[in-house]
Amino acid sequence: MEKRITISLYIVSLFFCIFIFRLFSLQVLKGHEYKKIDELNRIRVVDILAPRGIIYDRHNRALVKNVPSFDITAIKEDVPDDSNKLSSMSKLIGLKTDVLKSRLGGSAASPFENIILKQNVSFKEVAKVEARKADFPGLQVNVVGGREYLYGHSASHLLGYLGSLGHRQSEQLQYKGVPKGSFIGLFGIEKIHDMTLRGLAGKKILEVDALGRIINVVRIQRPVQGQDIQLTIDVELQIEAEKNLSGKAGSIVAMDPETGAILAIASSPTFNPNLFVRGIDTRDWKKLIKDSRKPLLNRAIQSQYAPGSTFKIITAIAALEEGIVDRNTNFYCSGSTMFGRVFKCWKKDGHGSVDIHRAIVESCDVYFYEIGKKLDVDVLADYAFGYGLGRFTGLRLDGEVAGIVPTRRWKQETKGERWYKGETLNTVIGQGYLSVTSLQVATMMSAVVNGGKLYEPYLLTDSGNRVRDDSMRKIRPDHIQLIKDALHGVVEEEKGTGRLAMSELVSIAGKTGTTQVVGGGSEEKDIPEKFRDHAWFVAFAPVDNPKIVVSVFIEHGGHGSSAAAPIARNIIDTFYKGRVKL
Amino acid sequence: MIDRRLLDNFDWGLLLMMVALALIGVMTIYSATRPVLDAAQKSYYMRQLYWIALSLVAFLLLVSLDYKLFIRYAYVIYALGIILLVLVLVIGRKGMGAQRWLNLWIVSFQPSEFFKLLFIVTLSRYLSYNKGRAGLGLKIMIKMVILFLIIPLVLILKQPDLGTALILFFIFIAMILAAGAKRKIILTLLIVSLISLPFAGKYVWSGLKDYQKQRILTFIDPQADPQGVGYHINQSKVSIGSGGFSGKGYLEGTQGPYRFLPENHTDFIFSIFAEEWGFLGSLVLFFMYFFIIWRGFDTAEKARDREGCFLALGITYMFSFYFFVNVGMTLGIMPVVGAPLPLMSYGGTALLSNFLALGILENVRMRRFALYY
Numbered sequence: 001m002e003k004r005i006t007i008s009l010y011i012v013s014l015f016f017c018i019f020i021f022r023l024f025s026l027q028v029l030k031g032h033e034y035k036k037i038d039e040l041n042r043i044r045v046v047d048i049l050a051p052r053g054i055i056y057d058r059h060n061r062a063l064v065k066n067v068p069s070f071d072i073t074a075i076k077e078d079v080p081d082d083s084n085k086l087s088s089m090s091k092l093i094g095l096k097t098d099v100l101k102s103r104l105g106g107s108a109a110s111p112f113e114n115i116i117l118k119q120n121v122s123f124k125e126v127a128k129v130e131a132r133k134a135d136f137p138g139l140q141v142n143v144v145g146g147r148e149y150l151y152g153h154s155a156s157h158l159l160g161y162l163g164s165l166g167h168r169q170s171e172q173l174q175y176k177g178v179p180k181g182s183f184i185g186l187f188g189i190e191k192i193h194d195m196t197l198r199g200l201a202g203k204k205i206l207e208v209d210a211l212g213r214i215i216n217v218v219r220i221q222r223p224v225q226g227q228d229i230q231l232t233i234d235v236e237l238q239i240e241a242e243k244n245l246s247g248k249a250g251s252i253v254a255m256d257p258e259t260g261a262i263l264a265i266a267s268s269p270t271f272n273p274n275l276f277v278r279g280i281d282t283r284d285w286k287k288l289i290k291d292s293r294k295p296l297l298n299r300a301i302q303s304q305y306a307p308g309s310t311f312k313i314i315t316a317i318a319a320l321e322e323g324i325v326d327r328n329t330n331f332y333c334s335g336s337t338m339f340g341r342v343f344k345c346w347k348k349d350g351h352g353s354v355d356i357h358r359a360i361v362e363s364c365d366v367y368f369y370e371i372g373k374k375l376d377v378d379v380l381a382d383y384a385f386g387y388g389l390g391r392f393t394g395l396r397l398d399g400e401v402a403g404i405v406p407t408r409r410w411k412q413e414t415k416g417e418r419w420y421k422g423e424t425l426n427t428v429i430g431q432g433y434l435s436v437t438s439l440q441v442a443t444m445m446s447a448v449v450n451g452g453k454l455y456e457p458y459l460l461t462d463s464g465n466r467v468r469d470d471s472m473r474k475i476r477p478d479h480i481q482l483i484k485d486a487l488h489g490v491v492e493e494e495k496g497t498g499r500l501a502m503s504e505l506v507s508i509a510g511k512t513g514t515t516q517v518v519g520g521g522s523e524e525k526d527i528p529e530k531f532r533d534h535a536w537f538v539a540f541a542p543v544d545n546p547k548i549v550v551s552v553f554i555e556h557g558g559h560g561s562s563a564a565a566p567i568a569r570n571i572i573d574t575f576y577k578g579r580v581k582l
Numbered sequence: 583m584i585d586r587r588l589l590d591n592f593d594w595g596l597l598l599m600m601v602a603l604a605l606i607g608v609m610t611i612y613s614a615t616r617p618v619l620d621a622a623q624k625s626y627y628m629r630q631l632y633w634i635a636l637s638l639v640a641f642l643l644l645v646s647l648d649y650k651l652f653i654r655y656a657y658v659i660y661a662l663g664i665i666l667l668v669l670v671l672v673i674g675r676k677g678m679g680a681q682r683w684l685n686l687w688i689v690s691f692q693p694s695e696f697f698k699l700l701f702i703v704t705l706s707r708y709l710s711y712n713k714g715r716a717g718l719g720l721k722i723m724i725k726m727v728i729l730f731l732i733i734p735l736v737l738i739l740k741q742p743d744l745g746t747a748l749i750l751f752f753i754f755i756a757m758i759l760a761a762g763a764k765r766k767i768i769l770t771l772l773i774v775s776l777i778s779l780p781f782a783g784k785y786v787w788s789g790l791k792d793y794q795k796q797r798i799l800t801f802i803d804p805q806a807d808p809q810g811v812g813y814h815i816n817q818s819k820v821s822i823g824s825g826g827f828s829g830k831g832y833l834e835g836t837q838g839p840y841r842f843l844p845e846n847h848t849d850f851i852f853s854i855f856a857e858e859w860g861f862l863g864s865l866v867l868f869f870m871y872f873f874i875i876w877r878g879f880d881t882a883e884k885a886r887d888r889e890g891c892f893l894a895l896g897i898t899y900m901f902s903f904y905f906f907v908n909v910g911m912t913l914g915i916m917p918v919v920g921a922p923l924p925l926m927s928y929g930g931t932a933l934l935s936n937f938l939a940l941g942i943l944e945n946v947r948m949r950r951f952a953l954y955y
Contacts, residue, residue, distance in 0.1 A: 001760070001891065004760045004762065005760070005895065008898075009876065015902075018915075019910065020865065022913045027823055027861040028827050031823055031824070034824045035823070037823075041837070041842050042836055042842065208840075209840035210842045215840065
C-alpha cells in the first residue's frame with residue numbers, strides 16, 4: 001500500500017514537471033509571440049484621413065469643398081443570424097438580402113471587423129439607420145472624407161477627380177504612407193498636385209474589447225491637412241467660357257500674355273467630377289467612356305487639329321523676317337494660283353492685288369501661297385517651333401499632346417517619303433500635316449504680342465513666369481507691329497474676317513481660322529455637322545497693351561469668323577467687365 | 583468536546599494553503615470581472631467570499647466529527663446520493679443543455695458535485711472491508727463495477743455531465759489500483775476494456791451532445807475552428823503566454839475583462855492568473871497546489887487505519903485530477919472538459935465541495951495518532 005502511494009506521488013510529480021515545462025514554453029519561450037497576438041487582439045489602429053487642401057481661383061474663390069460622406073458598416077459578429085432580421089435590415093439599408101449576405105460573409109473578414117455594406121449614403125439614409133440602431137446592434141455609420149466640386153461641371157477637366165486608393169496603387173512609392181481607402185487624385189490638378197493637396201494621415205491607436213467596443217484611446221496622432229492651392233484661373237471667366245461652349249464640342253484657353261498664367265481653360269463637353277467622389281458607379285462610368293463626344297477628353301491640351309488660317313501669323317512673320325516679302329510687296333489674287341496643281345483661295349472671286357496687311361485682314365490664301373512658293377518648309381518650321389508649336393508647352397496637366405510641325409526630316413521619318421514643295425503651300429495656310437492644340441495657339445499668340453518671349457503656361461499662382469524660349473525676340477519690332485496692326489484690322493476693318501469679335505469695351509485684335517474637314521464647296525448649312533469645318537479664333541486685347549490672349553476652337557463649328565470670333569469677344573468682354581469692377 | 587491532542591495534530595499548513603488559494607481565487611475573479619465599460623463591478627467576487635466563509639464553517643464542522651462516522655453510514659449515504667441523482671433526472675432544472683440542478687427551497691445545487699464525496703467514502707469503506715490476500719478477487723470486482731461504477735455513471739451521463747462521469751471513473755480505477763487487485767484480473771479487465779472500447783466509444787460518441795463532440799475534435803486540432811470552440815483554447819494560450827516571465831501585473835490583464843477569453847472567472851481562471859502574474863507567479867501557484875496534494879498522500883500514508891488511508895487517497899486523487907484537467911486545458915494540453923480549478927474557480931457548490939473534501943482529509947490527518955484512544 002505504501003509503495004503504491006509513493007508511486008502515485010511520483011506520477012503527480014511527473015505531471016507537475018510536464019506542466020511546468022509547458023508553462024515555461026508558453027510564457028518564457030513563446031511569450032513574445034503571444035504578447036503580439038494579445039496586442040493584435042485588443043489594439044486597433046484607425047487611420048484618420050487628412051483633409052485635402054482646398055483649390056482656389058485667382059480671386060480666392062474656393063472651387064472645391066471637403067464634405068463628410070457616410071458609409072454604413074457592420075460588425076459581422078453582432079449581426080443577427082436569423083433571416084427575418086436580415087431581411088428587415090436589408091430593407092433598412094436598401095440592399096438586396098443576398099448582396100447583404102455576401103458582403104457580410106466575406107471569407108477573410110474576422111467576426112469583429114467592420115465591414116462596409118454601403119458607401120456614400122445620403123443624410124436621409126444615415127438618419128434612418130441611426131434611428132433604428134438599437135434594433136440592429138451591429139450597424140454603424142462611419143464618417144469618411146468626401147469632396148464637393150462647387151461649380152459642378154465647371155473646370156472639370158482642369159480640377160480632375162478623386163478615387164479611392166486601390167490595392168495596386170497603394171504599393172507604388174508615391175502612395176507610401178497613404179492609408180487604404182484614402183482618396184487620391186486620379187486626373188487633373190487633383191492628380192498632378194496630389195502630394196501637395198493630400199496632407200498627412202493621422203492615426204488613432206485604440207484599445208478595444210472582443211466586441212470591438214473602444215475601451216481606451218492609447219494615442220492620437222493628428223492628421224496634417226493638405227496644403228491649399230491657388231489657381232491662376234478666374235472662375236467667372238471659366239464659367240463664361242464654358243457657357244459659350246455649351247452644346248458644342250471645343251475648347252477655350254485664356255491666358256495672360258505677359259506671364260503665361262492661364263486665366264481660363266475650358267473643354268466641352270464636360271463631366272461632373274462629383275460623380276467620381278467615393279467611387280463612380282459602373283453605369284455612369286460606362287456612359288462617360290462610351291459617349292461618342294468624349295466628355296473626359298480635355299480638348300484644350302489633349303486633342304490636336306490643323307490650325308487653319310491662324311497659322312498665317314507665323315507664315316507672315318517668317319516671310320517678313322526672311323525677306324520674302326516686305327510691307328509693300330503685292331501679289332494678285334484671282335481666286336487661285338498654280339503650283340503643280342491649282343491652289344484655291346477661300347474667296348472664289350479673288351481679292352485682287354493685296355499687300356501683307358490686307359492678306360492677313362481678309363485672310364487671302366493666294367498671298368500666302370505665293371510666300372509658300374519661295375519659303376523653305378524647314379525655315380518656316382523653325383519659326384513655328386520658336387513660337388511653341390510642335391512641342392509640349394510645359395503646362396503641368398496630364399495628357400498634353402505636342403502637335404505636329406512638319407519638316408523634311410519629320411516626313412522622311414514618319415511617312416518614309418521626301419517633302420514635296422506643294423505641301424509647303426498647304427502648310428503656310430495652316431493645313432496639311434500641321435496640327436496644334438488650342439493651348440499652343442494661345443501661347444503662340446502670347447509670344448507674338450509680348451515681344452517674342454515664349455512663356456511656359458502655368459496654373460498655380462506661385463509657380464510659372466518661366467520663359468522657355470526667347471529666340472523670337474530677335475524679330476524686328478516693326479514687323480511685329482505690322483502683324484499686330486493687321487490682326488487689329490481683322491476685327492475692326494470693314495473687310496476683316498473677324499468683325500464679329502469687335503467689342504464696345506475694348507479694342508480687340510485676332511485671327512480667324514477654318515480647318516477643312518472634307519474638301520468641297522457646298523453651303524455650310526447643308527453639310528451635316530460631323531463633316532463641317534472646325535472653327536478657330538485667336539485674339540488678344542487691348543491692342544496697344546495686351547492683357548489677355550484667348551484662343552477658341554469649335555469642332556465642326558463651321559467658319560472661324562462666325563462660330564469662334566464672337567465667343568472670343570464674349571470672353572474678353574467678361575474679362576474687362578471684371579477688371580472694371582475691380 | 584474536541585480532544586486537545588486533536589487540535590495539536592491539526593494541520594494548519596493545509597488549512598492555510600486552502601484559504602490562501604481561495605483568496606487568490608477571489609482576487610483573480612475580481613480582476614477577471616472588473617468592468618471596463620460597464621459601470622459597476624459585478625458582484626462575483628463578493629459572492630465567492632460569502633461562499634468561502636460558509637465553506638470554512640462547513641469545513642470546521644466536518645473536521646469535528648470522526649471520519650469513522652461517515653464510514654459507518656457510508657452505504658446509507660450512498661443510497662441517498664443515488665436517489666438524488668435519479669431525482670435530478672426527474673425534477674431537475676435544465677441549464678446549458680444539461681439537467682444537473684436540483685432546486686432545494688431557496689438554493690439550487692448540483693447533487694453530482696457532492697456525489698463525488700459520497701462515492702469516495704463508499705469506495706473507501708468497501709475497499710477496506712474486502713481485502714483479499716493477493717488483491718481483490720473477480721467476484722468482488724464485478725460487484726463493485728456494477729454497484730459503484732455503472733449505476734452512478736449511467737445516471738450522470740444521462741444529465742449529461744461528462745466531467746463528473748470522467749472523474750468518478752478515474753477515482754474508481756485509481757482507488758482499485760491503490761487497493762491492489764489480482765494481476766490476472768487487472769490484465770483481463772484491461773483486455774476486455776480494450777476490445778470493448780470501440781463499441782463503447784461509438785456508443786458514447788453518439789450519446790454525446792454536439793458541443794461535447796466539438797470540444798473533443800477541437801482538442802485534437804484547435805486551429806480547425808479558431809472562432810468557435812478552438813477560440814477558447816487559443817485565447818487561453820494567448821492569455822497565459824502574454825503574461826511572460828513576470829506577468830502584466832495585478833489588474834493589468836486584458837484578456838478577461840475585454841472578453842477575449844470567455845468563462846474567464848470560472849474554468850479559465852488560471853489563464854487570467856497566469857496573464858497577470860507570469861511564469862513566476864504560476865510557479866508559486868503550482869507549488870501551493872503541489873503542497874496540498876503532497877499533504878494528501880502523506881496523510882494517506884500516515885493514516886491510522888485502511889479507511890482513513892483510502893479516504894485520503896480518494897480525495898487526493900480527485901483533487902489532483904481536477905487540477906491537471908483544468909490547468910492542462912488552459913495550457914492546451916488536455917481537452918476542454920468543463921472542470922473548474924479547485925479552490926480558485928468561481929462557483930459556490932464546487933468551492934464547498936472542495937472544502938468538504940479537504941475537510942475529510944484534515945479529519946483523517948488529525949486523527950492519525952488516535953490509535954490508542
